[in-house]
Every structure is written in structure tokens, then in C-alpha cells.
Amino acid sequence: AGDAAAGKAKAAVCAACHGQNGVAMIPTYPNLAGQHELYLVSALKAYKSKQRNGGQAVIMQGQAAALSDADIANLAAYFSSLPAGGK
Amino acid sequence: AGDAAAGKAKAAVCAACHGQNGVAMIPTYPNLAGQHELYLVSALKAYKSKQRNGGQAVIMQGQAAALSDADIANLAAYFSSLPAGGK
Numbered sequence: 001a002g003d004a005a006a007g008k009a010k011a012a013v014c015a016a017c018h019g020q021n022g023v024a025m026i027p028t029y030p031n032l033a034g035q036h037e038l039y040l041v042s043a044l045k046a047y048k049s050k051q052r053n054g055g056q057a058v059i060m061q062g063q064a065a066a067l068s069d070a071d072i073a074n075l076a077a078y079f080s081s082l083p084a085g086g087k
Numbered sequence: 088a089g090d091a092a093a094g095k096a097k098a099a100v101c102a103a104c105h106g107q108n109g110v111a112m113i114p115t116y117p118n119l120a121g122q123h124e125l126y127l128v129s130a131l132k133a134y135k136s137k138q139r140n141g142g143q144a145v146i147m148q149g150q151a152a153a154l155s156d157a158d159i160a161n162l163a164a165y166f167s168s169l170p171a172g173g174k
Contacts, residue, residue, distance in 0.1 A: 036118060042142035046144070053139060055126075056129070057138070085121050
């Protein structure tokens with residue numbers, strides 16, 4: 001499992017679209033707060049490998065390209081630790 | 088926007104993986120409860136078109152293949168209407 005504190009430090013850039021609390025202000029972007037950690041790892045890896053396309057995937061392909069496996073684990077741990085719905 | 092009541096009727100098959108309340112019991116599957124409606128539409132369309140791959144996408148490609156655009160809109164309306172975190 002990842003390190004949520006390290007993930008939080010890495011997550012500043014994510015907030016622009018996914019919200020400070022992991023709840024996206026823009027309705028075409030997903031909320032991440034409280035999402036399952038293993039699913040977030042899977043999704044980030046699918047963006048990084050460019051297997052995940054469609055919608056606005058190209059944005060996340062670019063973001064994920066710079067992430068190491070440890071970064072992905074840490075970000076997933078962080079967002080899954082946030083309360084669902086931002087409460 | 089879709090019809091959440093029609094989406095609920097269509098959502099029985101979704102519950103096996105994504106939970107009765109849109110909170111997945113299996114940690115590799117995403118929670119859908121309270122997710123943004125427009126994001127859910129985008130994701131379902133990307134599965135249907137097979138643009139979204141990686142992870143367990145092949146399962147959702149099969150599920151989404153049978154969905155009309157109206158089904159997709161209704162399912163997105165339904166899951167977005169559920170309380171985040173299943174509370």
C-alpha cells in the first residue's frame with residue numbers, strides 16, 4: 001500500500017481538476033475522494049501506459065507519464081483516504 | 088440529463104461488482120455512488136467504443152456494448168444521485 005502523506009505532497013497538481021478535497025468542481029472530471037485505492041492504481045497505470053483513451057484521457061496520460069510506480073501508489077493511498085463526497 | 092429511475096431499473100446487473108448502493112465491495116472496482124454524472128457518461132461511452140482499455144476494462148467494454156445512449160444517460164443519472172460513500 002502507498003504512503004498517503006507522500007501522496008498528499010504529490011497531489012497539489014491534481015487539485016486543479018479533482019478539487020482540494022478530491023471532489024471535482026468540474027463535472028466532466030471524476031471525484032477521487034474515498035475511491036478504492038487499488039482501482040486508483042489501476043486507472044493511473046492505464047493512463048500512464050496510454051491504454052486508457054476516450055473522454056479526456058489524454059490529459060491524464062500526460063499527467064501520469066511523469067509518475068513512478070511509487071508515486072502512483074502514494075497518490076492512490078492519499079485520495080482513497082479522503083472522505084467520500086468531501087465531507 | 089438522464090432519468091435516474093430508469094437508470095435504477097437498468098442498474099441491477101451493475102450491483103454485482105459496483106455494489107447495491109454504488110459502493111464496490113471489490114477494491115479493484117470503482118465506487119460509483121455520487122460520482123459526477125457527466126464523468127460517468129464519458130467513461131461508459133469510452134468503454135462502449137473500446138477506447139478505454141487497461142485494468143479490468145474488458146469487462147466494462149462487454150457491459151457497455153449493450154447500452155444505448157439513453158441507457159448510459161439514465162445509469163449516469165442514477166449512480167450520481169446516490170450518496171457518496173453509500174451513507
